[in-house]
Amino acid sequence: MVTENDVTFFSEKSKQLLAEISKDLVGQREVVEETVIAMIAGGNVLLEGVPGVGKTRLVRSLGQAFSLPFSRIQFTPDLMPADVTGTTVIEKGEQGQNILKFQKGPIFSNIILADEINRATPKTQSALLEAMQEHTVTAGGHTFTLDEPFFVLATQNPIEQDGTYPLPEAQMDRFMFKLMMGFPSISELTAIVNMTQESMDEHAQSVLTGQDLLAMRATAKEIPITQEVLHYAMKLVSATHPELADSPDYTKQYIRFGASPRAGQALITAGKVRALMQGRYNVSYEDINVLAFPVLRHRIKPSFAAITEKIPTDELIRQLLLDINGKRQPPVKPVASKKPTGRR
Amino acid sequence: MKLNKLFHSFKQKMIWENMLKSLLLAAMLAACGVFVTSFVYHILIMETPVFLTALIGGGIFLVSFITAFIIRYPTQKRVAARVDAMGLKERATTMLEFRDVNTEIAKLQRMDAVAHIQKASAKQMVLRIRKADYLLCIVSICLAFTMLVLPFNVFAFSQTETPGDDGQQEIVRQLIADLREDVKQAELEEQLKEQLNQIIDDLEEDLQNAESELDQAGEIQQAMDEMKQLLEDALTKNKIGEALQKYELTRQLGEAISAGDAKKVSSALDELESKLIANTELVKQLSETIISALIDSGVEEDDALYSALAEICPTLILLDITSDSFATNLGTLFDDAEAAILAALEGQASIEEQLGEMEDTMNDTKDEVLGNEKKEKPEEEPTGEGEKPEGENPEGAKPDGERTEGERTEGEMPEGMGGETPGDGEGEENTMSEGIYDPISGSVTYGEVFAAYYAQYLEALESGDVPEDLQEMMDQYFSALG
Numbered sequence: 001m002v003t004e005n006d007v008t009f010f011s012e013k014s015k016q017l018l019a020e021i022s023k024d025l026v027g028q029r030e031v032v033e034e035t036v037i038a039m040i041a042g043g044n045v046l047l048e049g050v051p052g053v054g055k056t057r058l059v060r061s062l063g064q065a066f067s068l069p070f071s072r073i074q075f076t077p078d079l080m081p082a083d084v085t086g087t088t089v090i091e092k093g094e095q096g097q098n099i100l101k102f103q104k105g106p107i108f109s110n111i112i113l114a115d116e117i118n119r120a121t122p123k124t125q126s127a128l129l130e131a132m133q134e135h136t137v138t139a140g141g142h143t144f145t146l147d148e149p150f151f152v153l154a155t156q157n158p159i160e161q162d163g164t165y166p167l168p169e170a171q172m173d174r175f176m177f178k179l180m181m182g183f184p185s186i187s188e189l190t191a192i193v194n195m196t197q198e199s200m201d202e203h204a205q206s207v208l209t210g211q212d213l214l215a216m217r218a219t220a221k222e223i224p225i226t227q228e229v230l231h232y233a234m235k236l237v238s239a240t241h242p243e244l245a246d247s248p249d250y251t252k253q254y255i256r257f258g259a260s261p262r263a264g265q266a267l268i269t270a271g272k273v274r275a276l277m278q279g280r281y282n283v284s285y286e287d288i289n290v291l292a293f294p295v296l297r298h299r300i301k302p303s304f305a306a307i308t309e310k311i312p313t314d315e316l317i318r319q320l321l322l323d324i325n326g327k328r329q330p331p332v333k334p335v336a337s338k339k340p341t342g343r344r
Numbered sequence: 345m346k347l348n349k350l351f352h353s354f355k356q357k358m359i360w361e362n363m364l365k366s367l368l369l370a371a372m373l374a375a376c377g378v379f380v381t382s383f384v385y386h387i388l389i390m391e392t393p394v395f396l397t398a399l400i401g402g403g404i405f406l407v408s409f410i411t412a413f414i415i416r417y418p419t420q421k422r423v424a425a426r427v428d429a430m431g432l433k434e435r436a437t438t439m440l441e442f443r444d445v446n447t448e449i450a451k452l453q454r455m456d457a458v459a460h461i462q463k464a465s466a467k468q469m470v471l472r473i474r475k476a477d478y479l480l481c482i483v484s485i486c487l488a489f490t491m492l493v494l495p496f497n498v499f500a501f502s503q504t505e506t507p508g509d510d511g512q513q514e515i516v517r518q519l520i521a522d523l524r525e526d527v528k529q530a531e532l533e534e535q536l537k538e539q540l541n542q543i544i545d546d547l548e549e550d551l552q553n554a555e556s557e558l559d560q561a562g563e564i565q566q567a568m569d570e571m572k573q574l575l576e577d578a579l580t581k582n583k584i585g586e587a588l589q590k591y592e593l594t595r596q597l598g599e600a601i602s603a604g605d606a607k608k609v610s611s612a613l614d615e616l617e618s619k620l621i622a623n624t625e626l627v628k629q630l631s632e633t634i635i636s637a638l639i640d641s642g643v644e645e646d647d648a649l650y651s652a653l654a655e656i657c658p659t660l661i662l663l664d665i666t667s668d669s670f671a672t673n674l675g676t677l678f679d680d681a682e683a684a685i686l687a688a689l690e691g692q693a694s695i696e697e698q699l700g701e702m703e704d705t706m707n708d709t710k711d712e713v714l715g716n717e718k719k720e721k722p723e724e725e726p727t728g729e730g731e732k733p734e735g736e737n738p739e740g741a742k743p744d745g746e747r748t749e750g751e752r753t754e755g756e757m758p759e760g761m762g763g764e765t766p767g768d769g770e771g772e773e774n775t776m777s778e779g780i781y782d783p784i785s786g787s788v789t790y791g792e793v794f795a796a797y798y799a800q801y802l803e804a805l806e807s808g809d810v811p812e813d814l815q816e817m818m819d820q821y822f823s824a825l826g
Contacts, residue, residue, distance in 0.1 A: 002449045222449045226441045228425075229434060281453035282438035284428075 002222040007276070010219045013208055014040075014277045017065055020204040024061040025054050026195065027188035031179045032058065034294050035153070037277065039066075040216050041269045043176025044132050044152040046117075046167075046298060053181045054192075055155045059113040066213060067206040068110035068149070075120035077163065081127035088140045102140055107131050110147055110210060114154040118164040125171060128152065132174045149213045169257070169301070176266045178298035223272040225283040232324070233267045233288045239320050240300050248323045254306035254316055259299035266295045293317055347440065350458065351423045353466035358418035358426060361471045365416065368473070368481045370409035375484035377404040382491040386498060397492065430468055432460050512713070516551045516560065519709040520544060523702060530698040531691070536578050543570050558798055558822060561710045561791070565799030568706040575699040580643040580650065581692045587641035591633045593619075593626065598637070601649070604693060606686050613685075617678045624665035631657040648691055652684035707792065714791035798822055 014036065021032050031047070035058065038045045047055050056072065063070030073084060086105030093099045106112070107128070117125060131137055135146045154175065156167075172178075184192060208216075238244060241258035242251050251258075271287040278287075297313045306316065378401040385392040418426075424436035435457035442450045527540045547567035554560040585602025588594040596615055600608030620626050634657050643650045659677050663670060801822060804810050810818060 001447065004448060004452055007449065007452060222447065224438055224442050224445070224450060224453060226434060226438050228437060280433060280435070281449060281456050282434055284433035286433055 002219050006215065006219045007281070009212075010216050010276055011279060013212060013216065016207040020065045020207055021058070021061045024204050025058055026191040027184050028054060028058070028181060031181055033277070034177055034179055034291075035062070037270050037273045037291075038176045039149070039151050040213065040220060040273045041176065041266075042149070042217055043266060043270070044154070044174060046154050046156065046172070046175040046178045047181055048156045048158055048178065049181030050159065050183060051157065053183065055153075055181060056113060056115065059111060059153050061204040062151075062153075063111045064204040065206060066111070066208050066210065068210050070111040070113070071106040071109035072113040072115060073106050074115045075117050075124065077119055077121065079120045079124045081124050082139075084124060084127040085131070085137045085139050100140075102142065102144075104144070105137075107137060108144070108146060110149060110151065112150075112152045114152060116157055117154040118156050118166055120165065122165055122168065125165065125167060128154075129171055129174065132171075147210075149210050149217075172298050173260050173262050175298060176270065177294035179294055180297075220269075220273045220276050223275055223281060223283060225268060225272065229271075229283050229285060229288065230268065232285060233271070234264055235324055236288065236292060236320060237261070237264045237267070237296075239324055240296065242303075248320070250316075250319060254303050254309075254311055255300055256303040257301040259296050263295050263299050267291055270295065289321055292321060296320075347420060347443070350461055351420065351427065351436075354427055354469060355418050355423050357466045357469050357471075358423060361473065362413055362416045362418060364471070365473055365477070366409050366412035368477050369412050370405045372481045372484045373408045374401040374405035375481075375488035377401050378488040379484070379491050382488070382494075386491070386494065392492060394492075401488075426469065427461060427464065430464055432457070432464065435460050512557070512560075515709060515712050516548075519564070519705065520548045520551075522705050523547075526698065526701050526705065530701075531694040532578070532698060533691075536574070536695075539574055540571060543567055543574065557713050558794075560713045561795040562798040562802045564706050564710045564713065565795045566802060568703060569799065569803075571702055571706075572699060575695050575702075579692055579695050579699070580641070580647045581689060583641040583643050584638065584649055584653065587637040588634075590640070591637060593630060593633050594637060601685070601689070604689050604696075606689065609685055609689065610682055613678050613682050617674055620674060621671050624670070627660055627663060627665055631660040647688075649685065649688035652681060652688045655684065656681045710795050711789065711791055714795065794825060797825075 017036055018032060021036075022029075025032060035045050035047075039062065047058075049055055059072070060070060062068075073079075082105065084105050084107050086103050086108065088100050089103050090098050091101045112131075114128060117128070131146060131150070132152050135148065135150045137144045137146065152175075237259050239247055239251060240255060240263075241247055242255050243258075247258075267288055268283070270291050271283040274287045274291060275281070275283045293314055296317050300313055300316060302311070302313055302316065306313075378397050381397045381400050382392045420440060421437070424440045427436040428434050435453070439454050439457035442453065523544045524541065527537050527544065530537070532540075544567070547563060550563040550567075551560055554563055581601050581604055585598045585600075588598025588601060590598075593616075597609070597612040600612045616630065620630060634653055638650055638654055641650075645651070645654070656677065663673055663677070667673070801810075801818065805815070805818075
C-alpha cells in the first residue's frame with residue numbers, strides 16, 4: 001500500500017532526476033520530462049530528431065542517473081536479429097568438450113538505445129518487438145526474461161529516409177511515446193557548445209536505482225482518476241477513428257487509421273505519473289491534453305488528403321482536443337517557408 | 345471538514361447564477377409565448393385580449409423558471425466541477441468521487457484538495473452568463489411588446505375595403521359634409537333644418553359604427569328615407585291640393601296647388617272669383633269647402649300654405665255680399681290670398697329642390713360605398729306639369745334631379761321593389777322607386793337596388809318583424825347578395 005512517504009520519495013526523486021539530466025542536456029525540457037514519465041510508467045520511447053541534438057546523450061544520462069546498465073545498438077541494414085538478441089556459440093568445456101552456450105546480445109540490459117531503428121530490416125526490427133512488449137527474449141528454444149526495469153529508447157532520423165524500413169504499425173504501437181527533438185535555439189546551442197568545449201563526458205550523478213524506479217512505478221499506479229477524466233481520455237482515443245459514426249468530420253476527412261486501445265492505456269498510465277510529478281494526487285484534464293501529443297502522434301495514420309494538404313499530425317491532435325472540448329476551429333495548415341533574400 | 349461546509353460559499357454563488365439564468369430564460373420564453381398569442385390574434389384579425397395574453401405569459405414564465413431552476417440546481421458534483429474550473433485541476437471532483445475510499449493516497453488527495461479549496465474564494469468564481477443571453481432576452485421582450493401594441497388589423501389583406509379604410513372614411517366624411525352644407529344653404533324653416541341636421545348626426549354615428557360597406561349603404565338608404573319622409577311631410581302642397589281636388593268648387597285650385605304652378609293658381613283663383621261674383625251663394629260654400637279640405641288634408645295649422653288658405657275663410661264669410669264693393673273686396677281678398685299661396689308654394693319648391701339634392705348626394709355616396717360607378721342621371725325634358733314657373737325657383741331646377749309624379753312609363757319597376765305604378769290611389773311615394781329607376785333607359789343598378797332592399801330589411805329588423813331564429817340566416821343571405 002502506498003504511503004505518504006512513498007509519495008514524498010517520488011516527488012523528491014523525480015525532481016532530482018530531472019535536475020541531474022539537465023546537467024548533461026541543455027534545453028529539451030519537455031522531451032526529458034516525457035522520457036522520464038515513460039520510464040517511470042514502464043513504456044518505451046521513440047525519439048525522432050536530426051543528428052546531433054542529444055538523443056544518445058539523453059539515454060546515457062538516464063543510465064547514469066538510474067545506475068542502470070545501458071547498451072546502444074546501432075541499427076544498420078546488415079544488422080541481424082542475432083546481433084540484437086544474442087546467439088548460441090560453441091565453447092570448450094572444462095574437460096575440453098564442445099558445449100553450446102547462449103551468448104546474450106546487447107538487448108540484455110536495462111536501458112537500450114536502438115539508434116536509427118528504421119535503418120534495420122523488418123526482421124531485425126521485429127527482434128525488438130518481443131523484448132519491448134513481453135520483456136523476454138526467445139532464442140535457441142529458450143525464453144530468457146529481461147531484467148526489470150527494461151526501457152527501450154529508439155531513434156529515427158527524419159531525413160535520409162531513402163533505403164530505410166519504416167516501422168510497421170504493430171511495432172510503432174508498442175512505443176508509449178513518440179517525442180520530437182527539435183533543433184536547439186541559439187542560446188541553447190551556445191550553452192551546448194560551451195559545455196562540450198570543456199568536456200564531452202556526462203555529469204549526471206546516480207540518484208535512483210532500478211528498484212527505486214519500480215517503487216515509483218507502483219506508487220504512480222495508485223493515483224486516483226475520476227470517471228469524467230477517464231471518459232474524456234477514452235473519448236479522445238475514439239475520436240481518432242474515422243469509421244465510427246460520431247467521430248468528427250475532419251477525422252473522417254484527414255485520418256486514415258485511428259489509435260489502438262494501447263493509446264488509452266498509455267494516456268492513463270502516463271497521466272498518473274505526470275500528475276504525481278506535478279505534485280498532485282489526481283489525474284486532471286490537463287495531464288491528458290498534454291500527453292495526447294506524444295501518445296497519439298505515432299498511432300494516427302493521416303489520410304491522403306492530410307498528406308497532400310500538408311497538415312501535420314500534431315495539428316490533427318490539436319483539432320481533436322478542441323473538438324471534444326467544444327471549441328472547434330478549422331485546421332491550421334503550415335505556412336509556406338519564405339525564400340531567403342540573401343540579406344544579412 | 346464536511347463537504348457541504350467546504351463548498352457552501354461556492355454553492356451560494358452558483359444558486360444566484362442559476363436564478364439569474366433561469367429568470368432570463370423564463371422571461372425569453374414568456375415573451376415568445378406573448379408574441380405567438382398576439383400574432384395568432386392578429387392573423388385572425390381580432391383584438392388581442394390583454395388579460396389572456398398576460399395570463400399565458402405569466403404561466404409560461406412561472407413554469408419555465410421553476411423547471412430551469414430545478415434542472416440546473418447546483419448539486420455537489422456541479423459545484424466541485426465549477427471549483428475545479430478555477431484552476432484546481434480536478435482536485436475537488438476527485439475528492440468527491442473518492443470520499444469513501446480510505447487508502448493512504450486517497451486521504452492525501454483529500455487533504456491536498458481541501459487545502460487548495462480553502463485557498464480559493466467564491467469571489468473568484470465568474471458568473472457564466474453570456475452577453476448573448478441578455479441580448480436575446482431583451483430582443484424577445486421588445487418583439488413581444490411590439491406585437492402586442494400593433495393594431496389588430498395590421499395583417500388584414502382583404503381586397504374589399506373595410507369601413508375603417510381611409511378612402512371609405514373620406515367618402516363618408518364628404519357625404520356628411522355635403523349634406524350639412526345642403527341643409528345650411530337650403531331655404532327651409534329652422535325647425536325643419538334642425539330635424540334634418542339631427543338625421544345627419546344620427547347617420548354620421550351609424551356610419552362610424554357600421555361593420556361593412558353593406559351596412560353603410562343600408563344606413564345611408566335609411567337616412568335618405570327619413571329625410572325624404574321629413575321633407576315630404578313638409579311638402580304640404582300635395583296633401584292640400586289633393587284635399588281641395590275632392591270638391592268640385594275647389595278642384596281647379598287643388599290641381600294648381602298640387603302642380604305648384606303659379607300661373608294655374610292665379611288662373612284658378614280668378615275663376616273662383618268670377619264664380620263667386622256670379623253667384624254670391626257660393627261664398628259661404630267656398631269657405632266651408634276650404635275649411636273641410638284643410639281639415640281633410642291633415643296638415644298642421646302652422647303650415648304656410650295652410651295658413652294662406654285658412655285666412656281666406658273668415659274674411660270670405662264676413663264679406664257683405666249685398667254691398668256694391670263686394671267684387672272689389674273679393675278681388676282684394678283673392679289677390680292677398682294669391683300672394684300668400686304663391687309665397688307658400690315658393691317655399692315648397694325649395695323643399696322639393698332640397699329633397700332632390702339630398703337624394704342625389706346620398707345615392708352617389710351609396711354607389712361609391714358599394715363600389716359601383718356613379719349612375720349619371722340623364723337630363724329630363726321639362727314637361728308642362730312638372731316645370732316650375734320661372735322666377736319661382738331662381739336657382740333653377742336640377743337638370744337631372746327632378747322627376748314629377750305621374751311620369752311613369754312602361755318598364756316601371758316590378759312589384760316587390762317598391763315601384764308603385766302610376767295612378768295608384770295611395771299616392772304615397774315609395775322610397776325605392778324614386779331616385780333608382782331610370783325611366784329613360786329602363787334600368788337600375790344592382791348596388792342601388794340592393795341598398796334599398798337591404799335598408800328595408802334593416803327597418804324590418806328594427807321594428808321586430810324578423811323572427812330571431814331567422815336573423816342569422818337573413819344576415820348570411822344579404823352578405824351573400826352583397
